[in-house]
Amino acid sequence: MERFDYIVIGGGSAGIASANRAAEYGAKTLIIEKDEVGGTCVNRGCVPKKGMWYGAHILELLRDYAPDYGIDAPLKNFDFQTLKKHRNEYIDRVHNSYFKGFESRGTHYKKGYAKFVEDHIVEVDGEQFYGEHISVLTGGRPALPEGIPGIDLVDVSDDVFNWDELPESLLIVGAGYIAVEMAGMLREFGVDVTLAVRHETPLRQYEPKITESLMENMKKQGITVLSNHNVTKIEKTEDGTLRTIFKEDDEVVSDRVLYAIGRQPNTENIGLENTSIELTDKGYIKVDDYHNTTADKVYAFGDVIGKVELTPVAIKVGRTLSDHLFNGQDPFYLDYNMVPSIVFAHPPIITMGYTEEAAKEAFEGQKITTYDTNFTSMISGMTSNRENIYMKLVCLGDEEKIIGLHGIGFGADEMLQGFAVAITMGATKKQFDQTIALHPTGAEEFVTMR
Secondary structure, eight states: EEEEEEHHHHHHBHHHHHHHHHHHHHHHHHESSSSSBHHHHHSSSHHHHHHHHHHHHHHHHHHTTGGGGGGGOOOOOOOHHHHHHHHHHHHHHHHHHHHHHHHTTTEEESSEEEEETTTTTEEEETEEEEEEEEEEEOOOEEEOOOSSTTTTOEEHHHHTTOOSSSSSSSEEEEOOOHHHHHHHHHHHTTTTEEEEOOOSSSSSOOHHHHHHHHHHHHHHHHHHOSSOEEEEEEEETTOEEEEEEEEETTEEEEEEEEEEEEEOOOOSSSSGGGOOBBBBSSBOOOOOTTTOOOTTTTEOOOGTTSSSSOHHHHHHHHHHHHHHHHHOOOOOOGGGGGOEEEEOOOOEEEEEEEEEEHHHHTTSSOOOOEEEEEEOHHHHEEEEEEEEEEEEEEEETTTTTTEEEEEEEETGGHHHHHHHHHHHHOOBHHHHHSOOOOOTTGGGGGOOOO
């Protein structure tokens, strides 16, 4: 039986980052992956999604803004096959870069399905390996509800990236960021999109004015939003379209139905019953504040623990875990309440930390101060298609430490990273005020709010 200092089960972005970092410190490291290297993010998530978002954004600029800038650029055709081809070629290059990275670092890689035999022994296709340390990073998959007739007829987000052609019409069921991103992107591609949400709006946990602005922009895009709608049945019609029936005595007929109601962890069929690893009631792996499972020297993070399911979060945990295990650095504590994130809607949405409502609940009895602003983005201000930008800061205590930053608008996606550094360092509103604004930009509004 071959022995390793570190085994990573799951070759997604986080597993690769953690294993490579360990190998850089001299650890004998093995990655085991049953599918394509890169996991969900590279193959069925962030990377292909962002590539398609760029395509949609270019279409948006040409349609909505170019004419008023004196640019006569008629759209003769949008060829989805060309976009898909170049998107997939890009992903192939990412795959190749991963394997070059494994080779240069000495990271071992094995393709196959891993199962635990016991806490520190895993089996892949009949071959067993011992790991002094093991991380379980088997990821997640799109969730589907039980008990709805016809649910087998629907697509999930994974399927979208395999479509050879776009549907003329699409019903999306879901209210989270995946549903919102898919709705905006596919609408810009010319798909007739209807979004059905169980409550009043999508992204209900975001600042109310952001969801309000999102709803306005969706309406301008031509997306139909059905609020307070709950699916009871899906059926195929004689012409091959799908009829979705809601309990609110409403129905939608569309070429496809896309469910984007959340994700569930891949914790079944990996032999956890042979270990001392415990699961939560929802099937996630139990971990402490430093991502230790209930089995000694076995760790878990990413989609399998049910916290913030974002690739950069898991990558950060993976690298810092290896820093600790193989380079003697202190354990890294990740505050899941202060994770920056972006929703690639049209326009993008950014958020980090607490909303005003969440801050008042979390810091009950302490002073919470907020600042906000809204204005027309300059790129749209010179056109007949005006787009509103909304931004907000949430501050704690007399020193007004910034514990929340939120925004929606053109270019917001490229603003957040720098502000995230400042907030992570404990920046206050006074320090934001002392910062010289870059003019004319949208980002300057975060340092000029009154």
